[in-house]
Amino acid sequence: MFINRMLFKGAPGQLPALRQAMRGVIQPGSPLVLAERLWGDGPCFALLRAFETLDELEKARDAAFAGPPPFSVVAPLLREPPANELWELPDISLANPPAAGAGTGRFTVRWRFDPVIGKGGELIQAVRGMAADIGGDRPSSFWLRVAGGPFSVGLVYAYESLAAIEQARAAAMANPRIIEHRQKLASLVTPPNDTPEIFEILVRPG
Numbered sequence: 001m002f003i004n005r006m007l008f009k010g011a012p013g014q015l016p017a018l019r020q021a022m023r024g025v026i027q028p029g030s031p032l033v034l035a036e037r038l039w040g041d042g043p044c045f046a047l048l049r050a051f052e053t054l055d056e057l058e059k060a061r062d063a064a065f066a067g068p069p070p071f072s073v074v075a076p077l078l079r080e081p082p083a084n085e086l087w088e089l090p091d092i093s094l095a096n097p098p099a100a101g102a103g104t105g106r107f108t109v110r111w112r113f114d115p116v117i118g119k120g121g122e123l124i125q126a127v128r129g130m131a132a133d134i135g136g137d138r139p140s141s142f143w144l145r146v147a148g149g150p151f152s153v154g155l156v157y158a159y160e161s162l163a164a165i166e167q168a169r170a171a172a173m174a175n176p177r178i179i180e181h182r183q184k185l186a187s188l189v190t191p192p193n194d195t196p197e198i199f200e201i202l203v204r205p206g
Contacts, residue, residue: 001092003088004051005086006046007044007083008045008046009080011079014077018074021077022047023203025073028206031206033048034201034203035048035202038198057086083149084148087144088144090142090144091142105159105160107164108201109196109197109198110154110196110197112153120151123189124153126181126184126188127155133177133181140155140157143155143156
């Protein structure tokens, strides 16, 4: 499965207006997801759509550009043109979705790991190993960026509340296996080894 992810950063003073405009872009029954970044490299809105194949993505793009210019209503509110990224989720299929509850939390914690040159394969295995040890029933997804920026590995977790994020963080910091994985990751990623981004889901597929 692939996800087309666009990031919209508001011009100074335009964040409330941009939030409203982004909500207005999404029509009832739309397959789009809208999320607001609460903590990370500045506030922004992420607009995501899942596709089983790149052929489906191509057809959706052709249909979108056959009509009025997409996102023209939000353009005056932006600080810069939206970033456009393409990610693959190799473990998830729209035809065979993850277990019930996956991705349904109010908040998502998004880790991104950028590999040292020549260490991409090792990083993939290291992140998968850490995710397996975190385990439990926490809904999660493994991401690979394939276009729209340097190759990156992503790990995304869903939570119902900020309190649940706090509890998970405390548990991870006390888990020797997770500490061991993070020490290994430190030698595989380019500095700085950032903390995760936290998003709030505003709109789900209708």
